[in-house]
Amino acid sequence: MSVNAPASSRTAGVTLAWRWASxxxxxxxxxxxxxxxxxGFLAIFAEFVAPHNPEVGTLSLRFRPPAWIAGGSSxxxxxxxxxxxxxxxxxxxGARVSMLVGFLAVLFAGFVGTVLGILAGxxxxxxxxxxxxxxxxxxxxxxxxxxxxxxxxxxxSEFNIVIILGLVYWTRYARVIRGxxxxxxxxxxxxxxxxxGCSKWTIMRRHILPNVLNTAIxxxxxxxxxxxxxxxxxxxxxxxxxxxxPAWGLMxxxxxxxxxxxxxxxxxxxxxxxxxxxxxxxxxxxxxxxxLDPQLRQL
Amino acid sequence: xxxxxxxxxxxxxxxxxxxxxxxxxxxxxxxxxTVLLVEPGAxxxxxxxxxxxxxxxxxxxxxxxxxxxxxxxxDFGRSFYYRTPVLELYVSxxxxxxxxxxxAMAFSLILGIPTGILAAVRVGGWWDSAGKVxxxxxxxxxxxxxxxxxxxxxxxxxxxxxxxxAGSVLHVLMPAFALGWYFAAAHMxxxxxxxxxxxxSEYVKLARLKGLPEALVxxxxxxxxxxxxxxxxxxxxxxxxxxxxxxxxxxxxxPGVGRLLYEGIAFRDFPVVQASVVLGGSMIVVVNxxxxxxxxxxxxxxxxxx
Numbered sequence: 001m002s003v004n005a006p007a008s009s010r011t012a013g014v015t016l017a018w019r020w021a022s023x024x025x026x027x028x029x030x031x032x033x034x035x036x037x038x039x040g041f042l043a044i045f046a047e048f049v050a051p052h053n054p055e056v057g058t059l060s061l062r063f064r065p066p067a068w069i070a071g072g073s074s075x076x077x078x079x080x081x082x083x084x085x086x087x088x089x090x091x092x093x094g095a096r097v098s099m100l101v102g103f104l105a106v107l108f109a110g111f112v113g114t115v116l117g118i119l120a121g122x123x124x125x126x127x128x129x130x131x132x133x134x135x136x137x138x139x140x141x142x143x144x145x146x147x148x149x150x151x152x153x154x155x156x157s158e159f160n161i162v163i164i165l166g167l168v169y170w171t172r173y174a175r176v177i178r179g180x181x182x183x184x185x186x187x188x189x190x191x192x193x194x195x196x197g198c199s200k201w202t203i204m205r206r207h208i209l210p211n212v213l214n215t216a217i218x219x220x221x222x223x224x225x226x227x228x229x230x231x232x233x234x235x236x237x238x239x240x241x242x243x244x245x246p247a248w249g250l251m252x253x254x255x256x257x258x259x260x261x262x263x264x265x266x267x268x269x270x271x272x273x274x275x276x277x278x279x280x281x282x283x284x285x286x287x288x289x290x291x292l293d294p295q296l297r298q299l
Numbered sequence: 300x301x302x303x304x305x306x307x308x309x310x311x312x313x314x315x316x317x318x319x320x321x322x323x324x325x326x327x328x329x330x331x332x333t334v335l336l337v338e339p340g341a342x343x344x345x346x347x348x349x350x351x352x353x354x355x356x357x358x359x360x361x362x363x364x365x366x367x368x369x370x371x372x373x374d375f376g377r378s379f380y381y382r383t384p385v386l387e388l389y390v391s392x393x394x395x396x397x398x399x400x401x402x403a404m405a406f407s408l409i410l411g412i413p414t415g416i417l418a419a420v421r422v423g424g425w426w427d428s429a430g431k432v433x434x435x436x437x438x439x440x441x442x443x444x445x446x447x448x449x450x451x452x453x454x455x456x457x458x459x460x461x462x463x464x465a466g467s468v469l470h471v472l473m474p475a476f477a478l479g480w481y482f483a484a485a486h487m488x489x490x491x492x493x494x495x496x497x498x499x500s501e502y503v504k505l506a507r508l509k510g511l512p513e514a515l516v517x518x519x520x521x522x523x524x525x526x527x528x529x530x531x532x533x534x535x536x537x538x539x540x541x542x543x544x545x546x547x548x549x550x551x552x553x554p555g556v557g558r559l560l561y562e563g564i565a566f567r568d569f570p571v572v573q574a575s576v577v578l579g580g581s582m583i584v585v586v587n588x589x590x591x592x593x594x595x596x597x598x599x600x601x602x603x604x605x
Contacts, residue, residue, distance in 0.1 A: 136310065137317035140587070141580045142542040145560065149576045152564045153325060229441045233546045236443055239564055252447065256550070259447065260462065262455050271444035278439040 029287045035280035039273075043096040050089035051077075054246040057084035063258060066265050079265040082257050087265060090246035091273055097247040098277060101161050102228045106220045108166030109227075113173025114209075114216050120174065121181025122204050131174065138171045147230055151239035161240055165227050173219055180212050214292040221285035225278035232274050248274050303595050311588040318580050322573065323366050375574035380566045385574040389556060395465060396555035399478065399548070400540040402471050404533060406479030407486050412529065415490025419498065419525075420517060430487060437484025442543075446477035446550040463552035474551040478544055482536050489532055494525040531590060538586045542579040 042049055061084040067077045078087040120131035138146075150164040184190060185208075193203050234240030235249030243250065248270040255266030369375070375385040418430035453473060454462035461470050497503060498521055506516045545557035552558070556575060563571030 133310070133313050134317055137314040137321065140314050140318060140584045141576065142539060142583065144543050144545060145576055145579055148545065148560065148564065149322070149572060150325065152569075152572050225439060232441055233443060236546060237549060237561060237564065252444065256447065259450055260455060262451075264451050264455075267444075267447045267451055271441070271447065274441060274444065275436075275439050278441075279435065282435060282439055 029283055032280035032283040032287075035276055036284065039095045039277055039280075040099060042092045043099040046093045046096050050086075050092040051075075052086035052089040054085065054089040054093040055244045057081065057086075059084050063261075063263050065263075078269055079263075081251070081254055081266055087251075087269060090251055091248070091269060093246040094248045094251060094270065094273065095277075097158065097241055097245060098228050098231065098274075101158055101165070101231050101241070102224050102277075102281075104162045105165035105169070105227045105231070106223050108162060109169040109223065110173055110216050110220045112166060113170035114177050114212065116170065117174040117177025118181055118204050118208055118212065121178040122185060122200070122208060128178075132178070135171045135174050138168075139175075143168050143226075144230060144233060147234055148237065148239060151234055156239055156242045158241055158245075161231055161234060164234075165230060168230075169223055169227060172223065173216060176215060176219060177212050180215055181208055184208055184211055218285060218289045218292055221281060221288050224281040224285070228274065228278055228281070300595065304592055307588055307591050307595075311584050314584050315581060318584070319367055319370065319577065320363070322577060323363055326573070370577060375577070376570035378563075378568050378571050380562070380568045380571075385570045388559060388571065389574060389578060392554060392556045392559050395553065396541045396544065396548075396557065398471060399475055399544060399553060399555055400537055402475035403479035403482065403540055403544075404537050406476055407482035407536075408529075408533060410479070410483035411486030412490050412526070415487040415529075416494055416517070416522070416525075418487070418491045419494035422495065427491075430491065434484040434488050437480055437487075440480070441546075442477050442481050443546040443550050445480050446474065446547050449473045449477060450550070465554055470551075470553075474544075474547050474553050477550070478540060478547045482540065485536070486529060486533065490525065490529050493528045494521060497521045497525040531594070535583075535586055535590060538582050542583065 046054075057080065061076070061080050062082055064073065064076050064080040064084075065071050066079045066087075067074045076086050076088070078091065080086055081090070116131050116135075120128045147164050147168045150167065151160065154160045154164070190203060190207055193207050198206070231240055231247070232249030232252070235247045236253045238253065241247035241250055251270040252267060255263070255270065258266050373386045375389075377383065378385050378388055381388055414426075414430050414433060418427045421427055449460075450462045450473065453460040460473055461467075462473075464470055498517075503516060503521050506520045507513075511520075541556060543557075544553075544555060545560050547553070548555050548557035549561045556579070559571060560575040562568065563575060
């Protein structure tokens, strides 16, 4: 609890955001969307926005505090890290890594999970059995541990992280989508399509898929936060994004080196970025859930 | 009942089978496992010798059978780094992990249950919104960042608590809180919804009708029943905690099984990584079966499903 005490102004901001989001659930959740838009803008135009090269530092300028503290300079607004790299620039480029990995992983997991969920739900019988037992087995493994295991095998790279996160998280989609398909299957428009002589593939593609897309989008938004935290954790452990790259989880790992000496800015800022992005994704996901998919409200 | 138990056990066996098959195949699909199993810097001849010794020239099916047989015997090979059997290492770390998980669980229940009940009793009120923010923050803050912030505040600035290692009551506090914080949010959410459901039930209405004070209705009648699903989830989460503590254990250098997994990765100690994943996954499968069966014992409706 006391950890949050000094950050009460942030909590108040969140309370406001939450109030706003819950009272205006008809309208757009402005604050989460704004956060994601800003982070997205920084991610795309990182080269133009960042004041310094994120991967090159000046050793003589190491551990400079943020500008508003004695010893800091306006040259390095949020201070420098253990090899003198600009924290702000690394945060900005870090947004690119988090966004890219997050979106691609969610898309990949969504693709695998949706396809398997539709197949399991619509074809049924042994296909259903095989896919659902596989899903159960997959779910038995703690996601983080499974991801670490995979990362340890294939080695660190951004591309591998996307594949790993996709392989770990497709199960959530498969479960929910299958359930959805089971009820869609009994609906009149599907029965009519069968009577009209559509093939199984056509029905799955033309009639089932469009009807589960809303659910998939809601799940994807809610998964975005989970995926970003997992990527940060993997990078923090040294099996995620490889070192010179500026990823937020990696910055936290580097920040730990200066933690005992009290270089708080190396730990606080990357964490705030992660939390902001995850909060925004979760709030947006909650809103979309209510908006797009009434069936998921009690989820 | 017997049919239910048998079917559930059957599913668990299938899960374990797929689990072992997945891990077995992934290790092989990713390339030559000798590269992972051999110590870094080994010569060509060493690798060939190891390949023959491991029987990697045999057909896949034969390899899988012997892999499973070794696992069932508890033979996960020797750690490259510690040069002792991996299972021994794992078991020696388990008490630390249990201590951490139990303390974290205590924190999460102490935080989660009262706030959940208050949120349910005052639905839509100030407590409810505060609870929502708390849950949202809990689920959005990565546990390792919570841990790092705590070190910064309690160890560096205040100097009250040790920042790493194990050995005293003080050592366990911060890692347990960082780990429990996330689960507190989950327990709060479940307590709230479970309490709301119970509060809407007939016997609570009856208790109110016969004029019991609200405190008694909630404390005596609703509380106990609302707690059942929460405690079930807590049971499952306890095992989960042992297995997701990797990052928190790394932050605080806590010598549990998670730290063992991290060291396994850092030192390229592949047998340790593989054993941690197989054992952790199996633990969760087993706990899920036990919970399901206990549920069926308590609630006969579940037995006749499907």
